[in-house]
Amino acid sequence: MKKCTACNLPETYETIEFDxxxxxxxxxxxSFKDQKIDWETRAQALGELIEKxxxxxxxxxxxxxxxxxxxxxxxxxxIKHFNIRPLVVQFNHGFMRDTLLENNIRTFKKLGxxxxxxxxxxxxxxxxxxxxLIRKGDFCWHCHTGIFSYPMHIAIKYQVPLIFWGEPSSxxxxxxxxxxxxxxxxxxxxxxxFVNLGITAPDMYNxxxxxxxxxxxxxxxxxxxxxxxxxxxxxxxxxxxSYIPWDVKANTKIIQDELGxxxxxxxxxxxxxxxxxxxxxxxxxxxxxxxxxKRGYSRVSQMTALDLRNERISKEYADQLIANYEGKKPPxxxxxxxxxxxxxxxxxxxxxxxxxxxxxxxxxGMPYADKTHDFNRWxxxxxxxxxxxxxxxx
Amino acid sequence: MIGILNIGLxxxxxVYNAVYENGYDPxxxxxxxQIDDLSHxxxxxxxxxxxxxxxxxxxxxxxxxxxxxxxNKPTLGICLGMQLLATTGQEGGTSQGLDSxxxxxxxxxxxxxxxxxxxxxxxxxxxxxxxxFDNIKDQRDFYFVHSYHMQCIDQKNxxxxxxxxxxxxxxxxxxxxxxxxxxxxxxxxxGMLLLENFCQWDGQC
Numbered sequence: 031m032k033k034c035t036a037c038n039l040p041e042t043y044e045t046i047e048f049d050x051x052x053x054x055x056x057x058x059x060x061s062f063k064d065q066k067i068d069w070e071t072r073a074q075a076l077g078e079l080i081e082k083x084x085x086x087x088x089x090x091x092x093x094x095x096x097x098x099x100x101x102x103x104x105x106x107x108x109i110k111h112f113n114i115r116p117l118v119v120q121f122n123h124g125f126m127r128d129t130l131l132e133n134n135i136r137t138f139k140k141l142g143x144x145x146x147x148x149x150x151x152x153x154x155x156x157x158x159x160x161x162x163l164i165r166k167g168d169f170c171w172h173c174h175t176g177i178f179s180y181p182m183h184i185a186i187k188y189q190v191p192l193i194f195w196g197e198p199s200s201x202x203x204x205x206x207x208x209x210x211x212x213x214x215x216x217x218x219x220x221x222x223x224f225v226n227l228g229i230t231a232p233d234m235y236n237x238x239x240x241x242x243x244x245x246x247x248x249x250x251x252x253x254x255x256x257x258x259x260x261x262x263x264x265x266x267x268x269x270x271x272s273y274i275p276w277d278v279k280a281n282t283k284i285i286q287d288e289l290g291x292x293x294x295x296x297x298x299x300x301x302x303x304x305x306x307x308x309x310x311x312x313x314x315x316x317x318x319x320x321x322x323x324k325r326g327y328s329r330v331s332q333m334t335a336l337d338l339r340n341e342r343i344s345k346e347y348a349d350q351l352i353a354n355y356e357g358k359k360p361p362x363x364x365x366x367x368x369x370x371x372x373x374x375x376x377x378x379x380x381x382x383x384x385x386x387x388x389x390x391x392x393x394x395g396m397p398y399a400d401k402t403h404d405f406n407r408w409x410x411x412x413x414x415x416x417x418x419x420x421x422x423x424x
Numbered sequence: 425m426i427g428i429l430n431i432g433l434x435x436x437x438x439v440y441n442a443v444y445e446n447g448y449d450p451x452x453x454x455x456x457x458q459i460d461d462l463s464h465x466x467x468x469x470x471x472x473x474x475x476x477x478x479x480x481x482x483x484x485x486x487x488x489x490x491x492x493x494x495x496n497k498p499t500l501g502i503c504l505g506m507q508l509l510a511t512t513g514q515e516g517g518t519s520q521g522l523d524s525x526x527x528x529x530x531x532x533x534x535x536x537x538x539x540x541x542x543x544x545x546x547x548x549x550x551x552x553x554x555x556x557f558d559n560i561k562d563q564r565d566f567y568f569v570h571s572y573h574m575q576c577i578d579q580k581n582x583x584x585x586x587x588x589x590x591x592x593x594x595x596x597x598x599x600x601x602x603x604x605x606x607x608x609x610x611x612x613x614x615g616m617l618l619l620e621n622f623c624q625w626d627g628q629c
Contacts, residue, residue, distance in 0.1 A: 219613060257445055258444060258445050258446070258447050259447075260447075261445065261446045261447030261620070262447030262448075263447070264447070
């Protein structure tokens, strides 16, 4: 496969394009971010934005929070630098891990914030995972949509117009680029552009209703709110990373020092090098595994690409990590198959239909990655609960 | 309160819907007495210049609208609504307009390969800044449907043009009055933003 000569990302990476030197558009964005953006003006705009909203509603802002490094840093930064009063909103996708939950408790206590946590119906979540896996080869639809729409519902319920997200998507993809869109608005356009995989909640309801007993209201947490309600609120839904330069490693160091935030082992990743990334979800290894089967790279490539772009590691070292860690099965595969009631060969057949050319996966002969320290505590269903409860056929 | 002129000519529902989706509760204005209660007035498009201006006279709207404009309240004309703001119009015979923008409305005369009416998406290029363009980038596409166009006497009233074989004036402004030849209510995200900007505008430039 063709790869970026600077960061190694392959041609199967979404939104990628290469210039005449074989350098990808995401690398080009990074140089734009470093050289062209007037971060001083942006910092001033951030202060103005916050002062415009301060003290006017029950909370100054809504802060969607997963507990990963980005949302933790966002919360820390806004409290530390602006003494803001946020309502922290957490969408629990069903797979939160022990270390993350401990981090969250510590962070909330140390910073002194109000928190709402929402966990949707697990039985429905499993059905949504299966449908999204079959249609898109991405079982995380419930999480993508829930994370980005549920806090917007809370913004409307509490009548708080300012919503602060963390990292802008232009760090990773070119759906938005730093050059064109001055501030990336986390809105319905963005939601429909890539967050929801092209499947709205009403679409999803119609896809599952014939075989799964479900009330359309159950899809509300995954439905983007009415644009009129948001407009009426004069909502402003922005990323902190549009106002201050986002430096993942520096940010992580700060939350480790200030909040005692701890990283974790993630299946299929080099644990020494990347202990801070995507620690939120016990199905992360599965997500990365499917990415590998579809596109021929996984998170190791993405993380080394970021480090290459920031000139933190050598190309040789990146190649070595990719060779050693990519292309392994996560131990969580067995749990995943139990949740969805699939055999491994059924799973392989589904994924094979979503492969991105020119990559061709080899499903056979892949070794298992190491088990993480908390693997044995991950949710395992009783035999009776495994799989999805389908309606009996008439 | 935002009012949308509705004298039974043309489709006003799409303008209503676009303003409503922006979080406002507009009202349809079908009698001149209602105009006093408004903060903003929108004159929507579609129709024949002469027929609409005659209708406005019959219903005693002309004075009411002109007084509203004199009070420096924000007023937006869309398509024919923009053309009505001119001094005179040629469509359906020469007639007097509302005379808020020194201009005349004439049939589009352009190169032979450009069909009339001018229908579809076309690029809007700014010639002067204006609050209704806030957060909308220059040279974005908006949706047009028209056979007549505005010719301004004073260039300073022109805030945007579009190229259809030749430069056509497509947005004009004069103090608290603004007009757009394209249909923001049919122009997706940027159109919605333009209407939102208008609804938030205090009429000052």
